[in-house]
Amino acid sequence: MATNKPVDVVIVGFGWTGAIMAIELAQAGLNVLALERGEDATTVPNWAYPKVVDEISQSARNGLLQNLSKSTVTIRHHKDDRALPYRQIGSFKPGTGVGGAGIHWSGVHSRVMPQELRLRSHITERYGARFIPEGMTLQDWGVTYEELEPHFDRFEQVCGTSGKAGNLQGRALEGGNPFEAPRSHEFPLPPLTDPPTSALFAKATRELGYHPYPLPAANASRPYTNPYGCQLGPCNFCGFCSDYGCINYSKASPQTTILPVLYRMPNFALRTQAHVLKVNTDSAGKVATGVTYVDAQGHEVEQPATMVVLAAFHLHNVRLMLSSGIGQPYDPGTGQGKVGRNFCYQLLNSVNLFFDKNVYINQFMGAGGVGQAIEDFYGDNFDHGKLGFIGGGVIWGRQTGNGPVRGIPLPSGSPAWGSGWKAAVKKNFLHTGRIESQLSNMAYRGCYLDLDPTYRDAYGTPLLRMTLNWQDNDLRMSEFFGEKLSQIGKAMGATSQSGRVLKRGDNWDTRAYQSTHINGGTAMGADPKTSVVNKYLQSWDVSNLFVLGANVFAHGIGYNPTGLVGALAYWSAANIRATYLKSPGPLVRG
Amino acid sequence: MSRPARNRWLIAGLGLIAAATVVVSAVVYHVPDPAISPALTHRTPDATRGEYIAVLGDCAFCHTETAGPSYAGGRAFSTPLGTIYSSNITPDRDTGIGAYTLADFVRVMRLGVKPDGTRLYPAMPYTAYAKVADEDLQDLFAYVQSDIAPLPVASRATHIPWPLSIRWPLALWNAAFHDDSRFVTDGSKDSQWNRGAYLVQGLAHCGTCHTPRGIFFEEKDLRGRSNLYLSGSGLDATSPINLRGNSGDGLGRWSTADIATLLKSGRSEHSAVTGTMADAVRHSTQYMTDQDVTSIAIYVKSLSPAPEHGRASFVASDSTMSTIMAGSERSPGGRIYLDSCAACHRLSGSGENSTFPTLAGNPSVLSSDPSSLIGVILEGGRVPSTAAAPSGLAMPGFGWRYSDADIAALATFTRSSWGNNAPPVTAAKVAGIRDQLRSGRPDH
Structure with missing residues (x-):
């Protein structure tokens, strides 16, 4: 060697x-x-x-x-299951x-x-x-x-990063996140302009008594030179962030x-x-x-x-x-x-919102980090005593951009193919938004990583084996967030909603992106x-x-x-x- | 005609030819004296200072092949005559300049004549280096001889077809066009202006690219006597910009600080450099002292406008932006602009300060010769990474995506929008640049 x-x-x-x-x-x-x-x-x-x-x-x-x-992991839900290789990109x-x-x-x-x-x-x-x-x-x-x-x-x-401080050295600032821990400086750049989803989300959550704030985004809202001297140009909301290198x-x-x-x-x-x-x-x-x-x-x-x-x-x-x-x-x-x-x-819950034809969401534009969010139900910002679960998460109305290959969401009951599908796409594409809750996942004795005894990669090294499934505490939390999402979606004026909310009894589905x-x-x-x-x-x-x-x-x-x-x-x-x-x-x- | 008369004419003719041959031979075979001040023999050369002189003269870039060893030569230059290669200037005795005396070195720097009498093509800018002071050349020579590692790399033969490959006519070219005079201080100007003029006319050899050339490839002005000096040129498939005070295609709207910033960082709020100028910034100007770049900027900024005839103008206007926002910009060039350019250069054409270059009022866009603009659209460009601005921001090329006619329409749109007022670009011009860039590529 x-x-x-x-x-x-x-x-x-x-x-x-x-x-x-x-x-x-x-x-x-x-x-x-x-x-x-x-x-x-x-x-x-x-x-x-x-x-x-x-x-x-x-x-x-x-x-x-x-x-x-060349190299992957094996996955199983429980230590008594047989783990199988993750052969296609899905959940992560x-x-x-x-x-x-x-x-x-x-x-x-x-x-x-x-x-x-x-x-x-x-x-x-x-x-x-x-x-x-x-x-x-x-x-x-x-x-x-x-x-x-x-x-x-x-x-x-x-x-x-583009954003707005809510807590500058202990001083509460209007327009930021009131649940924020003290920060020593304001964000280097002001927040990105709200696209329609985020604007509707902010209005609705404010009316519901929650505390929306602009999600911090490492998508530059202005030209910027960082402390090393490196330059960023302002985001043009092309809608190709996640999965893509930035043009x-x-x-x-x-x-x-x-x-x-x-x-x-x-x-x-x-x-x-x-x-x-x-x-x-x-x-x-x-x-x-x-x-x-x-x-x-x-x-x-x-x-x-x-x-x-x-x-x-x-x-x-x-x-x-x-x-x-x-x-x-x-x-x-x-x-x-x-x-x-x-x-x-x-745990990620994702709900698509379908609006009336007069409400333009324009999903052809967006940015990975742009959005409005609430942290009223993050961490322990709310009393868990009666709820009986530990954990929480952020709820947001982001607009990340979408296109035909990435999948165009349609209302429940829409045809899955043919001219009916096309008609539904035409009717909904410009009028579809999405809100999500991204939730904590607690640590459990039975969820762990070790080396797989069976499968090896192209270099002869044993694959990493994942043993993980959703647990009752987290799924009860998820159901709680499902209700919040539905409430916010209605308040935003959606005429219908469809999506995925994890509920008790659900297992981790490695095929769907999470x-x-x-x-x-x-x-x-x-x-x-x-x-x-x-x-x-x-x-x-x-x-x-x-x-x-x-x-x-x-x-x-x-x-x-x-x-x-x-x-x-x-x-x-x-x-x-x-x-x-x-x-x-x-x-x-x- | 009678026989004696015919003989007389014949004798007279032969005599003339013989006389001319003597004169020409005297010119051609004369190894000129480099004229060094005798005082120099008492001066101790300073190799450290010489290293900085090498930076000012940008020796390393031309005398180093891409990814090759420093100063060992081999970089290819395409000239109107053919391809020539830079020579090995490391102190190797056989293949480099290790056997040179100071007089040999000064002769080649000022007159383009090697110790054996071989003439260099004026691609080596001895026409500018003639302005350089004795002390600077002495220190540069000390640096080259003592601080550069000798490398045995034989110089590559030129690719110039016969009879153009015959070098003795270069002596006649020198006799006709070369001005072997030193820089002369202008007593009416301050020392910083004079330092700037000395650098621009001499070591920095700005005129090599930026001064227009005559039919014999001679620079039309070598020391700023006329307003043609540094008034923009055409070289290879590019069009080095007008550096004079014109407000359209020149630096009339730039401040001294803007010029200095561009030289230190490769970008300013008016423009960004790519291509050959990016190499000049990458290897030379970014390493110049703040005082020297400011001196250069002060001198350049003092240059009066070049003759305006046929040049572009710029008067900022929002009419293009209004047309776009009204949804009525429907010209072919405008549509391409919206599809492929506006994301960075913005609808306003003003880019984003020092990140995405402005097109409105940018001299490279407004240049009489649109070659550089076309080249950047076809093949893209990259701003150099410098200590002052490390991001080597790049624009992708669009030559694969658009036809010659499309690119002509796009270039014409950018040259006539936001207050830019430069002549249209033809598809034939784009086709020519496309060919030149293709044939200039190493894989060709």
Whole structure:
């Protein structure tokens, strides 16, 4: 096996977290190498107008996503079921290539609610420990909102996020989210202009006594230059965000916000088509010595490094921990072990609203992050005592754009094909909106990740096995939100509604798109017995290994995860620079 | 005619030819003296300063092949005569300039004559470098000899067909057109203006692209004596803009700061650079000191307008925007604009400040010769990534999507909207640029 020249830092995966860690550590003077399994890509030529706004290549054939024929996961609902491979993209969409999910994301850019980071303590304090049902493995995250705030702020400044503060340093501001935790600065850009869905949603929810606010969007509302000097152009509402690379330099991505500066630095290097197989450790398993990867020609290569950062997508980070044998794997039978524990997702309810022919929604336009939202039922913003479930979520009226290949929703009872279908499309296309609730997903003893005993990928590595299903607590919460959606839809003036609301008895359907917001499996925390990384995202077991990404979440939050994922990466990087580099070793004593 | 008379004519004729041959030979075989100040022998050269001189002269770009080793030459230049390649200027003794003396170096820089008497094609801008001071050349030479690694890379043969490949007529070209005089300070102007003039006329060799050329490919003005100097040109398939004070196709509406910003970052609120000028910014102007770019800007800004005859004008107008918003913009070019251009350049044609270039009042759009505009529409363009503005923002090409007639209509629309008033573009002109760009590509 060939062995490369050692580097100070090797970063596995080159999406948002890889790019953030790379620039922060390169600016600290370290010699940084990023390994990316996919290809390099940039706005022109990869997402050049008009070729990229092709619903068949991008939405139907998943142009930006992981090639499941090379590597995938297996899935089952329960530990007694047989897991089968995820052979077609459905419920969630793992990205690949330089920029990762930062290319095909929509741009919704939220933070986290302070109470979520100490959810077990919060629920216990307010409702008593017995309120937490049997089998729900809630735990605090070991980090506080106050510690993360400067890093949320930093990531928003980098992304040029459009929004309106509701709580500026403790001062309530009109027009923002009244449930917002204190923020140190206003958003870097004002909110995007409301398209019709959002305007109707805001009016209706306000009349219902709720508190609508413009959803924070990493889709630039104005031209913008970020703190690195990178430029964004204003969004033109073309309606091709999720599944697509942005044609217009408007959606924040590693390519638009970080890479132009990083690529100018002589102490940074990128190697694409480098699929990492494992993190190598010394004989005692206490020090990472680098990684082994397979290059474009199929040769195994060893890359020695003083420090290793896992910055791949959730699935690959967790699998690398398991296949590298770092940290004790979780055992659902005994509840012991931690790698694979607290694997969570999100619940998404989506309701299509059909309006009268005089109400123009114009779904041919939109933007991934544009919308109005309410958080009256987020987290613990409402009394759960009588409701008897834990969790909540955000309800929004977004307008993301739609087209024929992505699917044109029609009222229930419309013909599914032929001239009747065409007539229904013609009648409804310009008059259809959508509202959704995106909900938290608690952690459960029986929901976890491990290595599949049967299936292996093209490199011979066992596939990651998901064991996950919806649980009663979460489905009761979902039903509660179903009623809210129906109420808001009516108040918006919809003449009919159709859609999907998860109810008790429903199982996770992996075929239908839900959200890509899978999380957990290498949870962060204060207790090395139940968490894989400490509050600085440093491995408890191997102190020169840092693990980034949504896999460090201790449970599934209701927000879109990118804002928190980016802030945690900046937080980790800041602590590495301020403390770890001066004195390498555990940043927290276990 | 009687025999003696015929003989006399024959003798006289032969005599004339012989005399002419002597004169021509004297010109052709003369290895000229580079005229270095004797005081220079007492001066210690400063290689560090020389490195900055190399930046000012943008030596690296022309003398480095794409992705090749620095200063080892090999970059191809297509000229009206054929393709020529830059030479290896590393201090390798056999293939580079390691055996040069300072006098040899100055001779080639100012006169385009190598130590063996071989004449260079004036693609090497010795016509501009002749203006450069002795001290600057001495420091540059010190830098090249001491700080660049010698690389044995043989220079590539030119692709110029016989008889154009015969080089001795270049001596006659030099005798006719080359002005081997140093820069002369203008006592009526301040030192910053003079520094700017010195750089523009000399090391930065702006006129090489921006000054119009005569039928013998000679620049019509090499030192700013007339208002043709830097008044825009046509080169390869591009049209370097008029840098003089015209308010339409020139820099009349730009401030000194706008010009300096463009040179440092590759973009300003009036325009953005792509192509050859992007290379100049990428390799040279972004690294110039703030004082030097400001000096250049002050000098350029002092240039009077070029003759207005036949040039475009610009007076901002919202009539195009009104027509579009009323839904009555139905011209073929206007429709293409709305389909493919307005998302970034906006309905107003004003783009977004320094991100998406404005088309309204943009000199590259208004240039008398629309070649650059057509080229960017056909093949797109990329703004250079610079320390001041790292985003290499790019526009995709649309040549694959639209016919010559469509692109002519689109170019005509942009040249006649929002207050732009430049002549229409023909499909034949687009076809010509398309051919030139295609034949200029390495895979051709």
